[in-house]
Amino acid sequence: MGEAPAFFVDHLGNGHTNGFGVKSEPKKRDTSVQIGDRSYVIGGIHEGNPLFLGVQIHDKITNKWSSPTVLGTGPKPCKGYSAIVLKNGRVLVIKKDSASDDSIWFLEVDSLFVREQRKLLGKEVVAWSKGVRGNAEKPIVISGPSGVGKGTLIAMLMKEFPSMFGFSVSHTTRAPRCMEKNSVHYHFTDKTVMEKEIKDGKFLEFASVHGNLYGTSIESVEVVTDSGKRCILDIDVQGARSVKASSLDAIFIFICPPSMKELEDRLRARGTETEEQIQKRLRNAEAEIKAGKSSGIFGHILYNDNLEECYKNLKNVLGIDDDAPVNGVEVEGINLPKEHTVTKMEDEILIEETGEGTKKKTIVLDLSSINGGAPGRTRGIDLDMVKSS
Ligand SMILES: Nc1ncnc2c1ncn2[C@@H]1O[C@H](COP(=O)(O)OP(=O)(O)OP(=O)(O)O)[C@@H](O)[C@H]1O
Numbered sequence: 502m503g504e505a506p507a508f509f510v511d512h513l514g515n516g517h518t519n520g521f522g523v524k525s526e527p528k529k530r531d532t533s534v535q536i537g538d539r540s541y542v543i544g545g546i547h548e549g550n551p552l553f554l555g556v557q558i559h560d561k562i563t564n565k566w567s568s569p570t571v572l573g574t575g576p577k578p579c580k581g582y583s584a585i586v587l588k589n590g591r592v593l594v595i596k597k598d599s600a601s602d603d604s605i606w607f608l609e610v611d612s613l614f615v616r617e618q619r620k621l622l623g624k625e626v627v628a629w630s631k632g633v634r635g636n637a638e639k640p641i642v643i644s645g646p647s648g649v650g651k652g653t654l655i656a657m658l659m660k661e662f663p664s665m666f667g668f669s670v671s672h673t674t675r676a677p678r679c680m681e682k683n684s685v686h687y688h689f690t691d692k693t694v695m696e697k698e699i700k701d702g703k704f705l706e707f708a709s710v711h712g713n714l715y716g717t718s719i720e721s722v723e724v725v726t727d728s729g730k731r732c733i734l735d736i737d738v739q740g741a742r743s744v745k746a747s748s749l750d751a752i753f754i755f756i757c758p759p760s761m762k763e764l765e766d767r768l769r770a771r772g773t774e775t776e777e778q779i780q781k782r783l784r785n786a787e788a789e790i791k792a793g794k795s796s797g798i799f800g801h802i803l804y805n806d807n808l809e810e811c812y813k814n815l816k817n818v819l820g821i822d823d824d825a826p827v828n829g830v831e832v833e834g835i836n837l838p839k840e841h842t843v844t845k846m847e848d849e850i851l852i853e854e855t856g857e858g859t860k861k862k863t864i865v866l867d868l869s870s871i872n873g874g875a876p877g878r879t880r881g882i883d884l885d886m887v888k889s890s
């Protein structure tokens with residue numbers, strides 16, 4: 502077992518069976534925590550993939566080992582981990598000898614999201630959520646009928662604030678338009694592949710829209726948040742409803758056209774759909790606008806008549822005024838020591854360097870303002886070096 506603070510409960514004994522009758526020895530880098538009747542062993546390799554960190558569960562009552570479905574992109578295996586049980590079914594995992602933008606992780610073993618997914622997938626589930634430093638803002642969900650100008654407004658935001666906003670690249674089974682690039686505009690995919698990935702719990706939401714399958718993978722949201730940017734989702738009303746019902750805490754904005762006639766003109770002028778597809782999108786638009794206005798999903802409804810005016814209103818809703826810092830706020834890099842002890846004091850975790858050498862770091866991890874969590878990332882991490890002596 503890895504080095505563990507004194508208050509860790511470790512009932513692994515001298516090796517254990519993994520539920521499939523195979524005796525497996527705890528690896529040197531593994532760390533375990535005890536929650537109720539279960540031990541969660543964090544470490545080793547997940548499903549033979551050296552890029553993923555494995556999680557195993559030992560049930561004291563049944564004396565069985567199981568490998569849960571691990572959702573979200575977790576930390577890459579490293580030299581060792583410290584782990585502490587937090588409230589709300591979360592385990593704080595600190596990577597040893599790591600840079601601060603990749604050191605703080607949360608393994609959710611019984612959070613709201615995990616409980617939802619467990620019910621949905623009908624199997625044991627845990628989920629990773631990376632801790633992001635600073636006050637990264639909530640993700641933004643933008644919906645509205647096809648052709649209203651969502652993509653245009655999002656492109657304007659990303660152009661003006663390239664380091665502040667990032668786009669969640671959706672998956673779709675529709676064919677690419679001539680200017681669209683795979684993995685930039687969409688992850689263009691096959692229906693059977695996408696259906697399998699949905700079944701495996703890889704999607705935050707999905708919906709059948711205008712005859713094709715569209716969906717937001719958990720990874721797409723994580724990629725944006727990990728880059729320190731605020732994530733924007735361009736999804737239909739059904740998808741927005743699913744996100745609203747999920748534990749992703751987001752801002753919901755609905756864009757309305759000035760009239761159905763104008764919407765039709767924009768769709769035609771864009772020239773990307775056949776006449777039949779335009780008719781289908783217009784038929785769906787009526788129901789979408791009705792739902793957008795009356796469902797209570799959307800906290801903000803904006804009219805896209807004059808583009809510049811609508812863009813100004815959008816920035817207003819997002820709290821961006823003309824003095825907003827274009828490049829976000831810089832946070833000081835702090836490296837987590839290879840050898841350390843971890844002590845929990847309410848919402849503060851003290852990380853104290855141990856081992857050889859004279860200069861010892863003490864780092865305070867303040868979790869009092871954390872928000873968000875899986876799916877996506879845990880924001881509001883405050884990490885401060887208090888002593889280096
Ligand atoms: N305020 C506006 N006035 C006139 N034209 C606009 C306005 N906003 C966007 N457009 C144009 O309308 C067309 C549709 O816009 P856009 O592709 O951004 O819509 P969308 O809501 O993203 O559609 P979809 O949901 O199908 O992806 C584009 O050609 C765009 O240039």
Ligand SMILES: Nc1nc2c(ncn2[C@@H]2O[C@H](COP(=O)(O)O)[C@@H](O)[C@H]2O)c(=O)[nH]1
Pocket residue numbers: 644645646647651671672675706707708710711715716717735736737738739740741
């Ligand atoms: N529920 C979801 N809806 C999505 C997603 N990505 C896009 N969309 C919506 O689909 C329509 C049509 O898009 P188009 O690119 O074919 O014109 C539009 O309303 C988008 O908002 C998604 O991941 N989930």
